[in-house]
Amino acid sequence: MLLEDFYNFLSFVFAVDEINQNPNILPNVTLGYNVYDSYVDLFRTVYGAVLIFSGNTAQYPNYNCDQYGVLAAIIEGMSSSFSIQYANIFGMYKYPQIGFVSQDPLQTNKQKFPDFYRAVPSENTLYDGVIALIKHFGWKWIGIIYPDADSNINAMKIIKNMLDQIGVCIDFTLTVPAINDYSLQRIRQIKYIINKSTANVILVYGSKNDVYYLELNVKITHIPNKIWIHTADYSFRMINHVNDPVVNGSLRFILHKREDPNFIKFVQEVNPSRFPPGRTFTTWWDELCENRCPFNPRRRNCTGVESGRQILYSHCNLRFTGMSYAVYNSVYVLAYALHQLYLETPLNERLLDQRKLTFQDLKHWKLHKYVKKVNFTNRLGDEIYFTGDEIPTWYDIFNAVYLPNYTILAQKTPRSICSESCLPGYRKSSREGQPVCCYDCLPCPEGQFSNETDATVCMYCPEDQWPNENKTACVPKIVTFLSHEDPIGIALTFIAVLFTISASAVLGIFINYQHTPIVKANNRDLSYLILIALMLSCLCCLFFIERPERVSCFLRQSVFGITFSISISSLLAKTAIVVIAFNATKPGKNLRKWVGAKVLKYIVFMCSLFQVFICFTWIFVAPPSTYKNTESEIGRIILECDKASAIAFYIILGYLCILGSVCFLVAFLARKLPDTFNDAKLITFSMLVFITVWIFFIPTYLSAKGTSTVAVQVFAILASSSGMLGSIFAPKCYIILLKPEQNKKKNVLKGTM
Template sequence: MSLRGSVFLLMFCSGVCQIPNFGCRPGTPYSQRPFYMAGDVLIGGLFDIHIYFKTEAFYFSSPPHLQPRKISMLLEDFYNFLSLVFAVDKINRNPKILPNVTLGYNVYDSYVDLFRTVQGAVRIYSGNTKQFPNYNCDKYSVLAAVIDGMASPFSIQYSNIFSIYKHAQLSFISQDPIQNDKRQFPYFYRAVPSEKTLYSAILTLLNYFGWTWIGILCPDDDSTISAIKDIKKMFEEGGGCIEFIKVVPAINNYNPERIMDIKYTIANSTANVILVYGSKNYIYYLEQNVFISTIPGKVWIHTAESSFRMLITLNYTHINGSLHLNMHKVEIPDFIKFVQEVDPKRFPTGRTFTTWWDELCQNRCPFNSRRRNCTGVESGRIIDYSHCNLRYTAMSYSVYNSVYIVAHALHEMYQETLSKRLGDRNKLKFQDLKPWKLHRFLKKVNFTNTMGQRIYFNDDGIPTGYDIYNMAYLPNGTIVSQNVGCFSGDGTSGKQLNINEKAIIWERTFSKTPRSVCSEKCPPGKRKSVFKGKPVCCYDCLPCPEGEYSNKTDADICTRCPEDQWSNKVKTACSPMIITYLSSNDDIGIALSLMVLIGFFLSAGVLGIFIKYQNTPIVKANNRHLSYLLLTSIMFSFLCCQIFIGRPDPLICFSQQSIFGITFSVSVSSLLAKTFVVVVAFNATKPGNNLRKWTGAQLPKYIVLSCSAIQVSICSLWLVISPPYTQYDKKSEPGTIIVQCNEGSVIAFYAILGYFCILASICFVFAFLARKLPDTFNDAKLITFSMLVFFSVWVFFILTSHNAKGTSVVTVEVFAILASSSGLLTCMFAPKCYIIIIKPEKNQKKNLVTRAFD
């Protein structure tokens, strides 16, 4: 037994137990029992028919049960008791269940009060209107089981007491999963599903409307706090967040500061949906003190098993859109007829019960003394919220099933005992039975009730679903509570939610179905970025980086595209990358190819002119064979550019840089040979100079061959050690695969450039020194200018290539080759062609000052 239960029991005993007068007192034990019917076997009951609520603060200056309180009758809960009476009457008239045995009941009102609950429990066991713990004063009946209609905290306290007496306890309200533990609650059974099904219904409802940002109000008791922890965990695992959890008093213990704190929290919350979790009694206290239904702009989700008559306040306008989860109702055949025709004299008298009967019929429904026709119609006006129009509640159906469960278990136990006594009914008395053994037969209960529903116990109680009600205030002043959907499922599988969303009347603040989210959903193409220190539902939406995508809403991360694909513009999918290279079909490729052709044909034309006028002095000057070689190498320099234009394949990549390097080496070597010939030829004519031996016709050839051979050696070594290869560059340009040639060895590449730059430097020095030699056809000046152009172009290439990416690198190199080749062609041969074609009179031998070597 818990400490709290022990304290109440001790308080109770201290007030009623007198040691000298313990035990059963004389007198008829049945007198003055308000809810009693005699029988061979009794079904006990603890029902919340009235409710206490305080009129001023508790100071405990006197025993709690003597504190000033007001009593209010829970009008709809009286149906639960009537359902028990109806079921007992039906069973007693059924010859197939407990034949020759009369079923009775002994029910006490718990007043939603733990003290009254303990007091009622002891009275049920003692069989007297006075409580005598550990004494059974009822000599005429035997107690079989107790049906309780209390909220989970009270039901758990009652279980702790009841386990002492080993009687079966059936609850038609308590859903706390902790009571599934048969080691702790071996005699507890429930005629409703456990709270796990309710959790599932709540979460499915929130998920249906996309409400991921909610607040929670709950009473301050261990059972509910445990339930809220489970709901919070499941809700957050499903992607939801809770803005606040406000714990309200579990009893009617409100003060102005607490009321203002609750109102402030709700009114200033950004969540539009508030889950009010707890039994109807706590909700009743909350509404009576805080008037939560007057706070606008909120959707209230109630879990209280109630018709919500108690929730109405003087201001109805803000109750619109509130949703209530009630266990699925099943109409009990003939129950309404029973209620209409039952004689009120069978039940307690007094102001509160008279009020109930008045509510049922007088002034609201057509009435006569014996037959009531509660149609809900009076003078054409629909009675929308009188409990006479409720007909019954889901709890009444659970009570009805509970009575039949006990009856079927008693029947099986009776038959088994009778068979052991060989059918001698006269020797069998129910007092001889062992009621604490009833739970063995309860476990085996499996029958189909009069409504066609199969009744049996599983680990979570009796499976059932939930109805969803919408409470609204109509413009004509009518309050309606309409069924707008249902949830079916056992909480773990087969869950299904059906809602008629169009039938829901929302609070007037909302023009359409309300939304309740901390942040709007991130569309595809973006990902969530959670704010530091805030719940995961509060986030910003960031676009996916290049090369990544998200194709779903509220993606946590963006997914990287496959290696050969790239994200589209909106980052919602990947598409194959564009393969690019310096193509001859592109504008730049076409322009470069056209320049290659022009340069090639110009070089070929100049070569043709030189061959045609090969015997003229200007062609013969400075070695015409070197001029032919130079023009041929320039032609090939132009042509080698075409190797760089087009899709690179392994063979092209392997050879393009080597061909370019060797071709340019031949060109620069030819210029070096020309320069050397000019210098040697001039100085050889001076008296006493011994350079004449170097003026032979074979010298230029040796220069060209030796200088070119070194470049060929460098290229060969490069191709052997680290040859160039085809590379697919996916990083330089997003979404593009650049097919290009990788040099393999950058050192070797710059060694080739460096080598012919060294040759060009030597050539420039010699040409610069020989630029003023007295020769009309002296090539030194032309070579000097051509080397200046050559250096400028390749310095520009080296500087630009470091910053260029992708096809730009190839474009710059091709442009450098074209520019340097054009520079050599123009600087070296344009002046000579001008003389040959335009000024032929200057192309005379008499104009030669120095000797030309041919």
């Protein structure tokens, strides 16, 4: 027997006495009552229902042998399964039933239960309260224990669905007996599952009787490192000894209670002789005052008791009064309904039978009209909220930090999670075969980021941005290009300027020694033209080593193509004139008219003009522009000339390779001609260098990325320019500057240089 039930009984008696003494409620009518104990047994519950119909002494279904009064209604405090059975029985006779315990939403259906009324909110509000509590503390990993009953099974379906919607996972769901049917093996199994669980929070869903048996057998509140959420409105101390440790920080949902000073006085002064004698009342009475007031009319008080050992059960501590306030309200709801019926009954009917009122004629009461007249404010369900005083304090078992003097330095809200939260920069990866709350944290792939905790996917940055080092946010990409400030750019600039100066120096030497035999013998005009073209080709590399712009993109390819075409066509002209001159000396050949300066200029002009035509066709068909390459290098934007510029470059390069191949072939064939002024061997070598450089350039260029592609192109231009400059003009400069005695006409004519 639960002590709280005795508080409920006393609250019931107190409310009836208070109504009977109130002249404004049911004047000239006295309320009486019969009390039946269900013993948490369905058979005894039905047995009690038959006693209510038949009378207090015998069981005669469909017969009423009660001589003391008319049955007006039933006020019951049973669990939902028993309450539904009572509603089915009393519904047949249209008797109103007021429940102050059952919160089953099924009983809200007026079509199935038209005569059932409740003094407590529906479980739908309790569902919201459980979800709000779990969400408030951020718990994501919980266990659930509930007694095996139909109402609890239906409630679990709803709660699990609501938990799933807020991202809470369930570690285990444990069904326990709904009655006191615990075997030793079952108790061990329950404890094993609870201790094995990694969840710190466990929801215990069920009525107080169910929880009573669970705690009595398993003693769940003694299991450490667990927070228990109880939906049953009961005191933790009702089944624990005063000295037993109870786990701190457990939570329970309670209905609104009001401590009435008159009720406290009533409990302290009520005469036990007014109750029927028996072992049950005697036991309750002794427990109510902790054996300090035997079962007799002696008045009880708390004088001198407060300073003694802690009082938990007695009437001196009424913090835990169970459902007594709901019982009190239930009686008043019924009284107001009867009072309204009394006022609506004609006076002549009341005079005919002043002893009792006939209530059976009213089939369906409208009790809900009078609920608003009773104080139901601040009920759970009107508003779910948590205040500072209601938030529990969790101690060392849940992350508290203690100093040497045992003072608490810091104390955090207990956590209940399956996996630690994934920080920004990581994403969740579900574990196979486990709930979604159990996961691994994987870093975001290259080029992706996550800026929130517990991200499920990593996102891509905008095209002009890139994840930072921690992959938690996007930062602007570094805009880069081959510039004069880069080490490679500085080196290439230095080499380009050096080769330009070298070509200028050679040109200066040739101009200074233009009247010497060796300069005259190599066609001064073509030599000057080749040297100027090589100077320009080296200088055009500076267009590559700067920020790409529309003009520079055009100039870099055009100047490169035109200057190289001039150089190669000039070499082709020099070689071709040697072949023509040799063949002109043969008998029967009429080629003397092709030996002269006009032919040389014609060859150079026509070969170079075709390259100019390619360049201007490109600028009109697909004008160049800058292009932001965001894919070549990680975290960088490479400024390049667009793909149209690259196509034009390949066309220009293709023509130069064709021109160089023709020049190489002609020079190779003319290398052994008996001509004193023949440079065919040097030209053959220079063209071999040119072709080799550009053959190796193509695969290197295609495999390079970013600024390396521009650097490779510049290197190829400088290498081929230096090859032509060194192979053709270096030997001549050596003779002019270091061997001037050989720079004689007789030596040139004899070919002894």
